[in-house]
Amino acid sequence: MQLRIEVPHQREHLGELLTAIDRALAEHRVAPEVRDDMQLIAEEVVCNAMDHGVEEASRDGQKQIVVDIARHGNRLHVEFRDTGKPFDPLSQPMPDLEACILDRPIGGLGVHLIREIAEAVSYERDEPYNVLRVVLRAA
Numbered sequence: 021m022q023l024r025i026e027v028p029h030q031r032e033h034l035g036e037l038l039t040a041i042d043r044a045l046a047e048h049r050v051a052p053e054v055r056d057d058m059q060l061i062a063e064e065v066v067c068n069a070m071d072h073g074v075e076e077a078s079r080d081g082q083k084q085i086v087v088d089i090a091r092h093g094n095r096l097h098v099e100f101r102d103t104g105k106p107f108d109p110l111s112q113p114m115p116d117l118e119a120c121i122l123d124r125p126i127g128g129l130g131v132h133l134i135r136e137i138a139e140a141v142s143y144e145r146d147e148p149y150n151v152l153r154v155v156l157r158a159a
Contacts, residue, residue: 021048021091029083029102031070038062041087048091051159057137058096058156062087064130065100065109065152073104073150095139096156101149108143109152110135 025040027033041062045055066085086101109131135141140155 021089023089025087025089026084029070029073029085029104031067033085034063034066034070037066037085037087041089044089045096050091050096054096054156054158058098061098061134061137061154061156062100064134065154066102068109068130069100069102069104069150073102073107091158094157094159096158098154098156100152100154101146103148104150106145107150108145110141110143 021044023044025037025044027037038059042055042059045058050058066087069085083103086099088099088101090097112131134154138154138156140153142153144151
């Protein structure tokens with residue numbers, strides 16, 4: 021299995037992207053719990069890119085978010101590419117899960133969840149792209 025899904029870098033296209041990912045994984049008989057994990061990861065990564073990665077002047081639909089998914093044995097290799105501002109989400113500090121929720125800063129839990137769900141996560145800047153790679157068990 022190898023697939024590529026592209027959508028404009030706009031929030032209103034998030035549902036379209038998530039539906040396309042789920043449909044493709046279901047067609048390739050990926051287990052429902054893995055599809056659920058993939059939905060959570062995709063929503064977190066793409067929302068962050070759409071909300072924080074693009075300067076207002078470029079929210080014209082010309083920018084794209086690209087998701088490549090390949091299955092190798094019992095692993096899904098997922099690559100998210102966006103043309104937003106350079107940002108390594110993995111460089112952010114881990115959230116203090118012991119702190120009172122009222123004392124915690126906003127943000128950081130999504131990246132924490134991705135790290136907990138995935139077998140491997142890596143980031144690189146490959147101009148002009150932010151590239152986040154995630155490896156999940158497919159079964």
